[in-house]
Amino acid sequence: AQKVTQAQTEISVVEKEDVTLDCVYETRDTTYYLFWYKQPPSGELVFLIRRNSFDEQNEISGRYSWNFRKSTSSFNFTITASQVVDSAVYFCALGSWGKLQFGAGTQVVVTP
Amino acid sequence: EAQVTQNPRYLITVTGKKLTVTCSQNMNHEYMSWYRQDPGLGLRQIYYSMNVEVTDKGDVPEGYKVSRKEKRNFPLILESPSPNQTSLYFCASSLSPGLDTGELFFGEGSRLTVL
Numbered sequence: 001a002q003k004v005t006q007a008q009t010e011i012s013v014v015e016k017e018d019v020t021l022d023c024v025y026e027t028r029d030t031t032y033y034l035f036w037y038k039q040p041p042s043g044e045l046v047f048l049i050r051r052n053s054f055d056e057q058n059e060i061s062g063r064y065s066w067n068f069r070k071s072t073s074s075f076n077f078t079i080t081a082s083q084v085v086d087s088a089v090y091f092c093a094l095g096s097w098g099k100l101q102f103g104a105g106t107q108v109v110v111t112p
Numbered sequence: 113e114a115q116v117t118q119n120p121r122y123l124i125t126v127t128g129k130k131l132t133v134t135c136s137q138n139m140n141h142e143y144m145s146w147y148r149q150d151p152g153l154g155l156r157q158i159y160y161s162m163n164v165e166v167t168d169k170g171d172v173p174e175g176y177k178v179s180r181k182e183k184r185n186f187p188l189i190l191e192s193p194s195p196n197q198t199s200l201y202f203c204a205s206s207l208s209p210g211l212d213t214g215e216l217f218f219g220e221g222s223r224l225t226v227l
Contacts, residue, residue, distance in 0.1 A: 006154075033211050037218075045202065045218040052212070091154055095211040098143065098162050099170065102154040 002027045004094045006103035013082050013110055021077045021106045023092030029053075034068065034075045035093040039105070045091075051075065082110045114139045118203050118219035125193055126227050133188045133222050135203030141217075142209040144186035145170070146178065148199040149221075155202065161186055162209035193226040200224075 003026040013019050025034065036048040049059060051068050059066045063080045079086050087110045093102045116137045125131055137144065145160035147170075157170030161180040175197055177189040186205075190197060203219040 004154075031212075035216065043200075043221055045204075047215040047217075050215055093155075095216075097210050098145070098160045098168060100145065100147075100157050100160070100211065100216070101171070102147075102156070104152055104154040 002029075002032075002094050002096065002099065002101045004092055004101050004103040006090075006092055006106050008106045009104070010107040010109065013108070015083060015110055015112050016081050019079050019082050019086075019108060019110075021079075021090050021092075021108070023075045023077065023103060025073050025075065025092070025094045027073075027094060027096065029096045032094060032096040035091075035095065035100075036066065036075075036077050037091045037093065037102075038088045039091065040088040048077075048090075079108070082108075084110050084112055086110050114217070116203055116205050116217050116219040118201070118222045120222060121220065122223050124225045124227065127194055128192050131190050131193060131224075133190075133201055133203075133224070135186045135188065135219060136184050137186075137205040137217070138184065139205060139207070139217065140183065141205035141207050142183070143206040143211065143216075144180065145204050145216075146176070146186070146188045147202045147204065148172065148197075149202060150199050158188065158201075190224075193224075195226050198224060198226045 005024045032053045038046040089105045146158040147155040159178040161167045201222045207214045
């Protein structure tokens with residue numbers, strides 16, 4: 001069975017601090033897909049990134065970066081120089097052949 | 113505009129009264145799925161469909177039914193709603209049936225309360 005663990009329930013930072021969100025997954029599939037989504041207070045789900053299991057390249061997009069390590073089954077997400085607009089719940093998800101499991105989410109609170 | 117549309121967005125109903133939450137996408141996507149979001153549990157997959165007339169159970173299918181008669185529509189049916197189905201529901205779609213390309217587009221959510 002697939003499983004996604006986001007052990008951090010809530011992270012509070014002051015603006016401009018960096019914040020790293022952990023995501024650990026379990027799967028027996030050799031081909032799978034990992035996602036990160038942002039859910040701001042308004043409630044919609046905003047796509048951030050998708051990574052295939054055979055592509056371990058790290059990625060940077062502006063202030064966001066992702067570290068994918070198959071050896072530790074982790075797909076961590078870092079926000080550099082956080083801003084108040086980054087306050088949201090962030091979900092990590094694991095998918096394979098239509099099935100998709102989400103972690104419980106990490107609430108990020110950025111204060112000015 | 114590319115979008116996933118859910119209706120209704122908000123609904124209060126009573127135990128046992130059948131209801132349907134509609135989901136429609138205009139992107140010609142093969143894959144569609146339903147999730148419920150509950151505090152502390154994240155999103156949990158209810159059902160998914162990789163093509164017309166093909167549906168499969170997710171992690172929490174009990175109490176729900178779905179159908180995929182047309183590519184664009186994937187309604188979620190609660191035959192006899194119960195209070196434990198009070199939740200925020202999201203529909204999503206993706207181009208690839210196996211989720212192997214592209215992103216998963218989500219609807220805006222439907223908040224359902226069962227009294």
